[in-house]
Amino acid sequence: MKKVFLIGSVASGKTTLAKRLSEKMNVPWFELDSIVYHQTPKGRCRRTLAEQLEVIMDIDKKGAWIMEGTDRDSYQYLYKMADTIIFLDTPLRVRKIRILLRFLKQKIIRLQDNNRLHILK
Numbered sequence: 001m002k003k004v005f006l007i008g009s010v011a012s013g014k015t016t017l018a019k020r021l022s023e024k025m026n027v028p029w030f031e032l033d034s035i036v037y038h039q040t041p042k043g044r045c046r047r048t049l050a051e052q053l054e055v056i057m058d059i060d061k062k063g064a065w066i067m068e069g070t071d072r073d074s075y076q077y078l079y080k081m082a083d084t085i086i087f088l089d090t091p092l093r094v095r096k097i098r099i100l101l102r103f104l105k106q107k108i109i110r111l112q113d114n115n116r117l118h119i120l121k
Contacts (some may be wrong), residue, residue, distance in 0.1 A: 001025070001084045003060070005075075006068035008088030011098035014068040017088065022066055030059060032069030049074050056081075 004021060008014045015031065022029040035055050037044050047055070052074055059065050060081055067078060079085060 002027070002064040003082045004066040004084045004086065005078045005082035006066065006086045006088065007071050007075075008068075008090065009070060009095065011095040011102065012088040012090040013098075014088055017086070018066050018068040025064070025066075027064040027066055028059075029066035029068065032067055032072075032075060035067075036072075036074070053077065 004018075004027075006014045006018050006021075018029040018031075021027070035047070035052055037046055039045075056067075056078070059067075067082075069075060
């Protein structure tokens with residue numbers, strides 16, 4: 001298992017599993033969203049399909065990797081590149097809870113240094 005492609009819907013556990021596998025296998029992992037979108041001085045921009053493939057090919061040349069994301073047409077070449085494909089089929093009720101918790105954690109509640117609750121706008 002040197003080139004692992006993790007696929008699943010939102011909140012299925014892809015990132016958590018990718019991080020754990022990466023640590024256990026000592027292999028770098030990549031979120032496909034960071035390959036599709038990249039930060040520029042003007043903000044976050046979407047790469048073209050050709051640019052995405054170029055980034056993935058550069059990663060592939062370096063050896064072992066773990067890539068994780070949702071299933072998109074632009075990722076079809078990863079099915080051929082990966083030696084292991086893992087599809088996470090997490091129950092909908094679990095994913096709904098994770099999405100809600102993620103939303104609350106990222107957007108609603110932030111603990112300030114003074115331990116006061118601050119509601120973000």
